[in-house]
Amino acid sequence: MQPFAFVDLETTGTTASVDRITEVGIILVDGPNIQEWSSLINPETRISAFIERLTGITNQMVAEAPTFADVAQRVFQMLEGRLFVAHNARFDYGFLKQSFKRQGYDFQATTICTVKLSRRLFPGHPKHNLDSLIERHGLQVNGRHRALADAQLIHQFWQKIQQQIPPAKVAAAVKALTGRPSIPTHLNEQILDSLPQGPGVYLFYGENELPLYIGKSMNIRQRVLSHFTSDVSSAKEMSLSQQVRRIGYIETGGEIGALLKEAELVKKLQPTHNRKLRRNNELCSILLKETGAGLHINVAYARDLDFGRQSNLYGLFKSLREANKVLADLADGHELCKAIIGLEKVKPGKPCFARQLKRCRGGCVGEEPLVAHSMRLMAALSSLRFNSWPFTGPAYLKEDGDLLVIDNWAYLGTAKTEDELWQLLDSPRPQLDKDSYRILQKAIKSLQPIIDPAK
Ligand SMILES: [Zn+2]
Known part of the structure; x- marks a missing residue:
């Protein structure tokens, strides 16, 4: 109080x-x-x-x-x-x-x-x-x-x-x-004062120790306080701050560590106030296949395929539905033929739906050469290109004293000692997730391969 x-x-x-x-x-x-x-x-x-x-x-x-x-x-x-x-x-x-x-x-x-x-x-x-x-x-x-x-x-x-x-x-x-924060009545102000002012992840717990919200910041204390000073008109923030009973935190060496830890914990604990509860089991990407009748699109799931080792993937989508939506928009925007790429079923030689509206350049009816269509498809997809994992084994990223251990774009955890590092390397590999992939793209240059002396 x-x-x-x-x-x-x-x-x-x-x-x-x-x-x-x-x-x-x-x-x-x-x-x-x-x-x-x-x-x-x-x-x-x-x-x-x-x-x-x-x-x-x-x-x-x-x-x-x-x-x-x-x-x-x-x-x-x-x-x-x-x-x-x-x-x-x-x-x-x-x-x-x-x-x-x-x-x-x-x-x-x-x-x-x-x-x-x-x-x-x-x-x-x-x-x-x-x-x-x-x-x-x-x-x-x-x-x-x-x-x-x-x-x-x-x-x-x-x-x-x-x-x-x-x-x-x-x-x-x-x-x-x-015009200043009203500290939630159930929180001891000393708790707020004891929060560190460095980077890391913070966790709001409600009654029964249920995780309500997980966030990350370069200054944990400042960010936590800002939850209680945000605009009164934000009913969501107000309801969150009234439910908080305890605040936990994990300090990290830097921003990448905080982002990776946040993504990991949000998925693991599924706090009620985190807007996106990202489920990972439908995570998919697009695989291009030459069918003889042009480049065809196949959807591949991360649960079936080791994405990090693939070199011809495009995009990461949380579900088949999202992948289809992105592809359909892409086809519309580039006048591609949905029949050729496999989004629409038509009898061979018949025009696709977009062709009838003159929104397909006619690959389906032989008016656009297949190779031209393939090249346009590749160009349209290029911005979605998935980066394959650039190492043969796991890698680390050093932030302050922390070693963030990563393999195939999946975050294995943070090691502070050599023992912890080997333990992490021995742990089962989590499946690739969209958040860690996205976070790590910003830090590719800081990644160093780990050379395992046992190999
Ligand atoms: Zn067509």
Whole structure:
């Protein structure tokens, strides 16, 4: 839980530049721990009779009290790094800021105004002054217009809304008022502080230790925090941040390691909030075959064929359906003949469907030479060309102290010691997947073959 300070002041008047503080009341809330502090303050100026009557704080009462200068350091330390919650926060914050400034302190805090918060959460009510809140929420009054008593009322109001309003809605309102992250109520802020600031993968767990989301970043802490600061209008992010109970992480030597680990874990753990649950068993590619009647397209599955060792594959598709779609679009775009390449069945010598619309150059009816069609097909496919694995055996990529071990474009794991390296090399080879292939294309130049001394 984020540390809060519920604050109320009594003053000699309403103008921060002229008037002075006569009493400070502070409630510090750290999760379940609550600490109250208050002190009368000698304003070093006269309190008017009107204010004496309103607050009950008289000139006589403050005569022996410490001045703000006497308590400034203590109050500053109490409030530092906390969310400053006050009723009409601008007033209290402004007075404190001015008073601190006179003592040479630059006081900065993110404020939550409970007037604004109440207005936002209970828009149907016209009044949001403290007396209205007392009545509406049945707050317990231990005094009025005294600093600590009023701070207690604000704190009570805060507790009431936690009971009455769904956490996501409170968080959204707080976020809108403060413009800063509202740390999920179920997360300890220390967890966030303990996150590393280097590259790696982070895992959000919900109740029952279910993985909710896996992400990667070059700065784990920053990225995790950004989940809680993203736009309030993102209902998805809001729902995710409200479900998080625990955050785990795996540090990596660099970006490629983080990307590969993320892809591996998303597939393995299938977190509910990762948009694409990439299933791998339908992974396929296109194999070109000369049939005697032109180059024909065959679909090959990664589960059947060792793609890394092939030199004539085009594209990686998550399913046959996706492969057919890409091919059909390609044929349309290049006026290729779907009958020749095998996407459409027609009797020999008969025009394909596209030919009838003059969108095939006529290979099917002998109007385009087959060799010309084949060359156009190859050119159209060239951008999809699958890179065969450039080594005879496994390879590694070094990132900081990490050795990323790869074979046939499949990520075997990360080794930090030589023992771990040999263990990985002995492990069963995972099937090629589209993500690691794509990630590794960016890093081809950094790959080094592993020479196995046993061979
Ligand atoms: Zn045709």
